Amino acid sequence: MPSVFVQGRPSTASYPPFAPEARRGSVRRVTEVGEEVLHKPCRDVTEFGPDLAALIDDMFRTMYVAEGAGLAANQVGVALRLFVYDCLDGDGVRHVGHIVNPALESLEPSARRLLDEGEGCLSVPGAVVALPRPDRAVVRGLDRDGEPLLVEGTGYFARCLAHETDHVNGHVYLDRLSARERKAALRQSADRREEIFARRTANAAAVG
Incomplete structure (x- = not known):
C-alpha cells in the first residue's frame, strides 16, 4: 500500500515532510x-488561476506553522469554499492535497460508524474536545485547475474532511457541542492561547 495519497491519488514517488506548496x-x-468570516457560508470559487494557486500555497504554509491537519480559506480570512489538508487516515496512510468547492456526500448508516474522539481547531487554539464523527467521509470538488476531484477518508482523515467542509459552510466544531462543552472548550483555549501562539512563532522559521 502506498504511504501517501496526493490529491486523492496514490503517490509512488517519495514525498517531503511538508507539501511543496508550503x-x-x-x-x-x-x-x-x-x-464573522468563520460563521457564515463561504462563496464558491469561480476563478481559477495564479491568485487561487497563491492562496493555496499560503494556506499550506500557514497550516504547517500552526501545526494543523487541515485549514479552510476562511481561517485565513478569505470567504471562499476551499481547504487544504495533510492528515493520516485510519490505516496510518498520509493524505495531502486541497479541495475547491467541496461537498460532503451523505453516506448510508450501514456504510459508516461514529467515532467519539478528540477534535480541535486552529481557530480555537489549544482546545480539544471529544466529538462524534463518522469514521468514513467522501468529498467531491475541484482542484486548483478546475478539474473534478474525489477524496475519500477513514478514521482521523474522515474527521478532517468533515471538519473542514463544516468550515466552508460557516460552522465551527463548537457549534456541534453542548453549551457546557462549548464553554469548557473556550476556557481551555483561553488557558493555552499564549503557549500555542508562542509555538506558532517558533514554527514559522522551521517550515522550509
Whole structure:
C-alpha cells in the first residue's frame, strides 16, 4: 500500500515532510472563533488561476506553522469554499492535497460508524474536545485547475474532511457541542492561547 495519497491519488514517488506548496507560500494570520468570516457560508470559487494557486500555497504554509491537519480559506480570512489538508487516515496512510468547492456526500448508516474522539481547531487554539464523527467521509470538488476531484477518508482523515467542509459552510466544531462543552472548550483555549501562539512563532522559521 502506498504511504501517501496526493490529491486523492496514490503517490509512488517519495514525498517531503511538508507539501511543496508550503515553500512558495507566506504565513497568514489564522482567524479565531467569533470573527464573522468563520460563521457564515463561504462563496464558491469561480476563478481559477495564479491568485487561487497563491492562496493555496499560503494556506499550506500557514497550516504547517500552526501545526494543523487541515485549514479552510476562511481561517485565513478569505470567504471562499476551499481547504487544504495533510492528515493520516485510519490505516496510518498520509493524505495531502486541497479541495475547491467541496461537498460532503451523505453516506448510508450501514456504510459508516461514529467515532467519539478528540477534535480541535486552529481557530480555537489549544482546545480539544471529544466529538462524534463518522469514521468514513467522501468529498467531491475541484482542484486548483478546475478539474473534478474525489477524496475519500477513514478514521482521523474522515474527521478532517468533515471538519473542514463544516468550515466552508460557516460552522465551527463548537457549534456541534453542548453549551457546557462549548464553554469548557473556550476556557481551555483561553488557558493555552499564549503557549500555542508562542509555538506558532517558533514554527514559522522551521517550515522550509
